[in-house]
Amino acid sequence: MTAVAVIEAVWRIEQPKLAARLARYLRDVGLAEEIAQDAFLQAMERWPRDGVPRNPAAWLTQVAKNRALDRLRRTTLIDAKHRELAVGLAELERATPDIEAALDENIDDDLLRLIFTACHPVLPAEQRAALTLRLLGGLSTAEIARAFLAPEATVAQRIVRAKRTLRDAAIPFETPRGKERRERLAAVLEVVYLIFNEGYVATAGPDWLRADLCGEALRLGRLLAALTPQEPEAQGLLALMELHASRFAARTDKAGAPILLLDQDRSRWDWTLIRRGLDGLNRAMTLTPTPGPYLLQAMIAACHARASTAADTDWIAIAAYYQALALAAPSPIVELNRAVAVGMAFGPAQGLAIADALRGESRLQGSHLLSTVRGDLLEKLGQFAQARAEFRHAAELTGNERERALLLARANAPAPA
Amino acid sequence: MRFMMLMIPGGYQSAAPDAMPSPEAVQAMMKYNEELKKAGVLLALDGLHPPASGARVSFKGGKPTVTDGPFPEVKEVLGGYWMIEVRSREEAVEWARRCPASETDVIEVRRVHEMSEFPEDVQKAAEGLSKPQGQ
Numbered sequence: 001m002t003a004v005a006v007i008e009a010v011w012r013i014e015q016p017k018l019a020a021r022l023a024r025y026l027r028d029v030g031l032a033e034e035i036a037q038d039a040f041l042q043a044m045e046r047w048p049r050d051g052v053p054r055n056p057a058a059w060l061t062q063v064a065k066n067r068a069l070d071r072l073r074r075t076t077l078i079d080a081k082h083r084e085l086a087v088g089l090a091e092l093e094r095a096t097p098d099i100e101a102a103l104d105e106n107i108d109d110d111l112l113r114l115i116f117t118a119c120h121p122v123l124p125a126e127q128r129a130a131l132t133l134r135l136l137g138g139l140s141t142a143e144i145a146r147a148f149l150a151p152e153a154t155v156a157q158r159i160v161r162a163k164r165t166l167r168d169a170a171i172p173f174e175t176p177r178g179k180e181r182r183e184r185l186a187a188v189l190e191v192v193y194l195i196f197n198e199g200y201v202a203t204a205g206p207d208w209l210r211a212d213l214c215g216e217a218l219r220l221g222r223l224l225a226a227l228t229p230q231e232p233e234a235q236g237l238l239a240l241m242e243l244h245a246s247r248f249a250a251r252t253d254k255a256g257a258p259i260l261l262l263d264q265d266r267s268r269w270d271w272t273l274i275r276r277g278l279d280g281l282n283r284a285m286t287l288t289p290t291p292g293p294y295l296l297q298a299m300i301a302a303c304h305a306r307a308s309t310a311a312d313t314d315w316i317a318i319a320a321y322y323q324a325l326a327l328a329a330p331s332p333i334v335e336l337n338r339a340v341a342v343g344m345a346f347g348p349a350q351g352l353a354i355a356d357a358l359r360g361e362s363r364l365q366g367s368h369l370l371s372t373v374r375g376d377l378l379e380k381l382g383q384f385a386q387a388r389a390e391f392r393h394a395a396e397l398t399g400n401e402r403e404r405a406l407l408l409a410r411a412n413a414p415a416p417a
Numbered sequence: 418m419r420f421m422m423l424m425i426p427g428g429y430q431s432a433a434p435d436a437m438p439s440p441e442a443v444q445a446m447m448k449y450n451e452e453l454k455k456a457g458v459l460l461a462l463d464g465l466h467p468p469a470s471g472a473r474v475s476f477k478g479g480k481p482t483v484t485d486g487p488f489p490e491v492k493e494v495l496g497g498y499w500m501i502e503v504r505s506r507e508e509a510v511e512w513a514r515r516c517p518a519s520e521t522d523v524i525e526v527r528r529v530h531e532m533s534e535f536p537e538d539v540q541k542a543a544e545g546l547s548k549p550q551g552q
Binding site for chain 1: 419454455456457458459460461500502504505507508510531537
């Protein structure tokens with residue numbers, strides 16, 4: 001094991017806790033991030049030479065405290081912000097005699113505050129994602145940039161802007177309560193799911209880091225679920241991600257071409273993740289009589305996970321959950337999925353009726369999805385000429401080469417005798 | 418990357434069938450498990466009864482022979498495991514280092530095989546093999 005790899009491993013474990021702790025004392029997430037980073041650089045310098053300290057958490061906190069004091073000494077105590085900082089540092093000083101106890105105290109609350117602050121709705125989603133991966137995932141700017149296929153300067157800029165916005169808007173370092181909590185939690189879940197999907201769409205890409213975003217999102221989801229055991233949507237999101245991730249190995253062929261859910265070899269699904277997802281879903285369902293959007297999506301994913309073969313899928317339940325989802329979080333994509341599920345459960349004519357109602361939907365213009373679904377339902381109804389026209393139209397609209405080839409093949413398929 | 422941390426408790430090969438850890442040891446271990454959970458790395462964990470109430474099935478000469486526990490002649494036996502999902506082998510080892518284990522315990526850190534690592538003919542052989550589905 002190289003010293004650097006060991007330091008990175010320790011850092012990954014300690015960084016979120018260190019940042020959370022510093023943010024509480026300094027009352028400034030941006031400053032906490034910078035000072036934590038300083039401490040990491042110092043560890044990179046010292047540990048390869050001196051060895052990893054017996055208690056790395058205490059070492060890092062001590063170094064961070066000294067760095068914070070250095071900074072304070074270099075600043076004039078003129079504004080309220082700096083006076084606040086001084087109070088925070090005095091508290092930190094008092095906490096240090098029993099540093100190990102101080103480290104554990106309230107760390108869960110601090111971590112939760114850190115997540116809520118990094119994902120504050122005052123920030124655009126991409127800034128929230130970058131800051132969250134930085135503060136809670138321990139990822140470097142370069143790693144985040146590679147994962148998001150963005151220039152490093154752009155990601156660095158996002159993080160700087162996010163920190164500045166939080167500072168300028170004087171966003172308090174706290175866990176929201178009451179009515180605000182629900183909205184703020186939704187902002188957190190949105191970021192975690194955005195990170196997951198960013199990784200999920202990167203099918204078999206050349207860069208493992210990109211697909212690894214799913215792993216980061218799962219880790220964040222698990223952390224969040226552990227910190228908020230009573231929040232059905234946090235539990236629901238984790239179950240949803242675990243159920244989706246369980247199909248990772250089965251969703252592409254050897255050439256990297258996508259395999260549709262119903263055509264996948266289910267023996268390649270990840271049983272550990274399915275079991276975790278189903279257990280989490282069951283627990284989450286006991287928390288609320290009215291499942292929210294993530295929980296409903298997890299319930300849909302679970303219907304697929306429970307079916308030993310594609311033919312065993314409970315499409316009636318899936319259609320019902322999509323109907324509930326259409327009410328909880330209306331969107332044309334949900335409605336289109338409902339058309340597919342209803343088509344499978346009650347026959348293509350009923351599915352087509354729902355899909356046809358979406359033809360004037362402006363948010364589906366320019367997308368191949370509606371034509372693909374209509375083509376599929378028309379084909380099942382034996383209306384081959386119309387089905388082919390839909391597949392041709394879909395092929396023109398899709399931006400994905402593999403998908404286009406698949407659609408054109410269906411458009412040119414001879415009608416069955 | 419998925420790893421198993423395999424706990425090999427000292428002397429467990431000859432522990433009494435009803436041997437139980439002390440409340441203090443359990444408390445320390447619970448705290449450790451919570452830490453793993455709150456770091457978002459824990460997938461599963463289990464503790465095993467002492468081998469005294471177990472059995473070993475060996476296959477000498479190509480046929481199964483059953484021996485009931487305990488197995489005092491076996492040097493190391495498993496006492497339980499954690500399955501974790503981490504980014505590197507170093508991270509898995511770092512978690513093992515943090516375990517509140519006793520002086521005679523050993524934790525073996527092993528990576529879990531993924532199907533994609535196997536050669537094509539092995540993958541082919543496993544294809545369609547039904548795993549338990551649903552609950």
